[in-house]
Amino acid sequence: MATPPLSTLNPARRSRFALRWHTWLLLVAVVAYGVAFAMHWDARGVLWVKEQFKSPAERQASVWLPDYRAVIDAKPLPGMEKDEASDVAYDPQTKTLFSVMGKNPFLVELNLQGDVLRKMPLVGWSNPEGVTVLGDGRLAIVDEREHLISIVKVAAETRELNIADFPKYDLGPSKDQNKAFEAVTWDLGNQQLVLGEERPPALFAWKGDGKVLTGDKLKLASHALDMRNLSALAIDPRTGHMLALSADSHLLLELDKNGQQVSFITLLGGFNGLKNTIPRAEGVTMDEAGTLYMVSEPNLFYRFEKQR
Template identity: 25%
Template structure:
């Protein structure tokens, strides 16, 4: 009798291989969206800063002084803090309104955004300053938004390119780049859309030393890391109680630590495992 040779069904074999590949890609995508299996590690759990009454918002790290600078609105103040959350001094921002974001530029120079006015201001905060008058600062009109309370909340500085960045809180998400000249005067604003940013809002941003961008979303309780072209590199869900802590400001501290601040008067520090 002639032996019968069975040939493997290449059609079903290919389908199984394709299904396995699709499953692998979906798994990898889920891992990336969740920032890997490990969440952010707490260095300093969310803690209240009693010396700040309310509405803590923007945050920036000053590597030159080794301290944090934050802004609050209603009343409008800037604060210098230690990494332990101690308020070292308070600076009244006279004539400012709805200060939501702050970034350290160089030396004693800082930039602050006022959301409702749609204004970015550049000014110095000397070591002995206790008050800054709005009439004495350099101002740049960013433009107001039609949506109530959905204007510019964010500002960050990239020293490698001498560029300030800001974004509106609401969609569509667009990044504004503002180059500074040798005298730190703002040049023409450049815009670039970020259609791939999958969050509900943008509360704060901070530029990394490699030119990438970290985005804090208060409504999504997430931190998203974008490459230079605005593509998502990774994403982390914040391990916080959103009823007690509404994160509004993000900055990168020493050793790459992620430092958050927010309402009512909360400071927290994390690191990536």
């Protein structure tokens, strides 16, 4: 008796196998698309293509983030493992950096290599998440939990800051009260603070002279912030372009003065000189030479320099 070909023995079994295969393939495709959409990889791909058509003159006139590489990679800030580094700001007068710790509130001064110079407790703050340098020893500190911004004065002899000693401004309610105002940077050219809500990402401006704020904050166009969250802001003192940092998207994005995307870098391991992915990038700043500084939770320091 002849034996039927193996392929004709179990057509139902083959059909079920094919169905399962196509189902799994479809499921993988749906999940991959969902991840890409959530991480805004589609937008990154479009911007990457646009970057390829930028002329040398356009690149020279911008920050041009693709040229940056990490030269200090994940340097621990000693004794701050449980403090959660939340932001960092460069002071052109002292040539140092100021960083706020969000979990156990204090202000730390660092040199440009990420070495700790002094730590100053922030008495009365609940959850300081943003800091920016205004000039003449003044800093603005954002308390995300209390929806407040304070303008403080830090001198060479300062060892502690008490919120009761300084002017405070109410930031008002946010769309998501638990993901409220976190980012802040001083726009010297326009004499205003630029503030950022974490989620959904949104920008606001508040006029002032570096000592007091006037009027009320005004909402800015935020359509270019196609990122999962907004962690920090900085302004390049040379070009006036803004840097927007997203911890959830592992992304640093450059915007021009019109709020249009110019360039970006990913903060994933294996790219831009990073050995490992930055765990949770929470702060960014830039000095007058164009050097970038970042801090990440829990207590990591990064320095990026442009490779000319």
